[in-house]
Amino acid sequence: MKKPEPKKVRHVKKQDRQKVRHCAEFASSLPTDLIEDDNDIVQFGGKSVAAAIGEILTGLGCDVELPSYAGDHGWDFCGKIRDAKFFCQVTFIEDYIFLFKRRDEFPSWFQRHPPALYITLDALAVAMARDERFSNLRWVYEPLAGEKGVVDPLIDLRSSRSSD
């Protein structure tokens, strides 16, 4: 008897999305690009790191914009792969904080979270871990909150599926 084909996943459900770590904390050997004068910050850092992550995503087949300055947030850029649009943000404090998430339309209530978004995040995590410009990479649910972090942002999702 022919085995039935697995059902095609059209979007990732909310309970699954909540098991994905969308943020990373890491150090980098790239220039910080932070500029300050005697009293205050003139330009927040993270431009070179944002550009490097953008290059990695381009190498993974994404269409990626150049990083733009986001003030206190650091540097951000948007990208797209197939039907998935994403938004990335790099903030430099003492280490770097990286955010990868779906880019919303407004209103966004009917938008879906395509699997391509999570496949891209998975591939990006592997590429960043192998990249010598980044070190001490750990994915967390919430940055600067004292989380220990993990190397695989989808590990909780994978383990919940394997236990089903």
Place this chain on the structure above:
Amino acid sequence: MNPGLRFAEARRGDSISKLIGSSDPRAVGKFLSLNGMDGSSSTLREGRSYVVPDDWHDASDAEAVAGQELLHVDNARLGALAAKSADDATANRQLQFLRQGRNIRTGEFPTPATTPAGVANRPERSWLDNSAAAKVAAGTLAQAAGVIPGVARGAVHALEGAVDGGMFLGRLALNLPGDTAWQDVGRVGGATIDYTKRAINDPALVGRDLRTVAGKAWADQVPTATPVADTIGDELKRRFNLGLNNGELLFDGASLAVGGEALRGAAELGAAAKGADAAETAYLAARPALKAYMDQPYKGRMGHHIVPRGKELPPELGGGPYPKAIMESPFNKIRETNMTNRDFYRNHVGVDKDYWGGSAPRKAGRGWSGKALGWADYGPIDRLRYGTAPPTKAIIGSGLVGGTTNALSNSGNVQ
């Protein structure tokens, strides 16, 4: 023998590189040390005499580093100015397109929402396209979602109107030779007299015209005045556009009631944040340099946006990011008016799920974390109180803003 130095008097528009004739960091660094400048600023005083190096091969490494840092700071400032100028031109063009109901990027008018009858190869229909109940339910939500961007659009139109009106009045007052402002007044007056004459001859004219105007306004605001779209996607677009119109009408009505003076006054509100608790006080007491930085005025940076920077326009309005004129308007942005770094950052951490901490200058300890300072997310009341642009708060009322900002924040996306 040439000592490799000369004196030069700074004139208006001069810079260090211009006096030296080079942008070499070693030259700039040597200029700084020869003139006793500490490298924090490149400002030259007009009329003052400066020692200018003609030869800088003997500049020390420290001088080269100081020169490089100053060039970095200056280049960043010049880059920011150039980018702002280019952004402003694009924003003005996009704003014109938006006002005309066009796609903000291509300038094209949107295609009709419904597919003409008899078109071959119609796309496959979903069951939702045939469900009247689904269209009503989804359309109602889409229309509600259009209200806030509509308020922002109304605000932009009102500001434009104020600027245009002010300029026109100024032209009337100046009455410069060749200016047509007074002729424009004459033309409008003539047209009014002409219309009055026609109305006297044909009393039904005014009634017909009023019905036309009222019918257009009704169709722009009320869902039942125009037919339901063929597909659920088109119905969502139709209802979202109605929401935009509702929001603009809401702005117009409320600003008429509130008045310009109240709006300007409201812009001065909100220069505060939730107070410090014991954890924050203890944390900053142990870090006096960071505390001094937090007590400084917040200046010259981006502010906080209610509709986040990462959000996109609906596809029928061109997709892509919202026009800068809406994103950066005082109705969508909390600026740095009279706020300290501490108050601004406290509010930013409180309302923005994508902001957890930030950099500080090296002398203040390099960085800070909201979590370490004990700063939790704001609840709905504090979001309304501290996390909403004051003019928006003044116009659209606490219930609407509270609900909307909370909904946005629950989507994990307030910036």
